[in-house]
Amino acid sequence: MLAAERRDHLLETLRRDGKIVAKTAAAELGLSEDSIRRDLRELAAEGLCQRVYGGALPVSPALADYDGRRRVAVAGKQLVAAAAVRLIDPGSTVILDGGTTALAIASGLPADLRCTVITHSPTVAAALVEHPVAEVFVLGGRLFKHSAVASGAAAVEAAQQVSADVFFLGVTGIHPEAGLTTGDADEAAMKRALASRAAETYVLGSSEKVGAASPYRVIGFDAVAGVITDADPGSDVVRRLGEQVRVVEAGR
Structure with a gap:
């Protein structure tokens, strides 16, 4: 799976479920949890999710100025x-x-x-x-x-x-x-x-x-x-x- 496809899958999971569980996402995509955590780090750096232990949650819009x-x-x-x-x-x-x-x-x-x-x-x-x-x-x-x-x-x-x-x-x-x-x-x-x-x-x-x-x-x-x-x-x-x-x- 291409990186862009993984990204879309993770963002859709976050939208649908309100959270991403790294272990579950890794099993769904046939990847290691390290790969998922790396993807989540990149998404968090862009402000698209908030990383937490075990996965990620939606980032708050209230963080705006x-x-x-x-x-x-x-x-x-x-x-x-x-x-x-x-x-x-x-x-x-x-x-x-x-x-x-x-x-x-x-x-x-x-x-x-x-x-x-x-x-x-x-x-x-x-x-x-x-x-x-x-x-x-x-x-x-x-x-x-x-x-x-x-x-x-x-x-x-x-x-x-x-x-x-x-x-x-x-x-x-x-x-x-x-x-x-x-x-x-x-x-x-x-x-x-x-x-x-x-x-x-x-x-x-x-x-x-x-x-x-x-x-x-x-x-x-x-x-x-x-x-x-x-x-x-x-x-x-x-x-x-x-x-x-x-x-x-x-x-x-």
């Missing part, structure tokens, strides 16, 4: 944000992660909702400037421009000084096997620090992130209260997620 992500799954993010707002109790303290779904939460807070919002996102903070009663605390650090958030040692240290009732966590990949992942190691560390400071953590999971994976693990499903998603509840990946964590259906 901040401006690009603002145009991805806009309706789904609005549904997820609306469901998240319903989980915020009056008078509570909320940590909002960075990202476009968190920005939708900030924009969707009712004008009469008294709460305290802690965030390391300048864009989220700016969206709350005109909110009549919400108190806003901004955590500082090195600006990670890709996601428009503060990160690095200074930001993690600042995060360790706060406490909250709930944290709304943004990730780029949500997969029943790969877990909750994101595209930058420092950003993953900041998310872990924020999650450790809240009584409950909910994952913001618009459908394009569900079934996808990114390079860096954030936290385990056992550390979150639920995944808020607009993904099809009847899909296999959501069903498998539901076996590990509460799935909060957005817009249903």
Whole structure:
């Protein structure tokens, strides 16, 4: 089989099954697992898959830059944000992660909702400037421009000084096997620090992130209260997620 044919077969398997198992692909094509792993390395280098132990998963479209992500799954993010707002109790303290779904939460807070919002996102903070009663605390650090958030040692240290009732966590990949992942190691560390400071953590999971994976693990499903998603509840990946964590259906 030509290299181009192998590539097409692997990409079709990824599209159809939502994953590539190297051992299975090798048996189907009559090749060694080393050959399949080499093909997967090349596909990953082109951004066409995310390599994981034993094979590969779909790469998350949420790895695009901040401006690009603002145009991805806009309706789904609005549904997820609306469901998240319903989980915020009056008078509570909320940590909002960075990202476009968190920005939708900030924009969707009712004008009469008294709460305290802690965030390391300048864009989220700016969206709350005109909110009549919400108190806003901004955590500082090195600006990670890709996601428009503060990160690095200074930001993690600042995060360790706060406490909250709930944290709304943004990730780029949500997969029943790969877990909750994101595209930058420092950003993953900041998310872990924020999650450790809240009584409950909910994952913001618009459908394009569900079934996808990114390079860096954030936290385990056992550390979150639920995944808020607009993904099809009847899909296999959501069903498998539901076996590990509460799935909060957005817009249903």
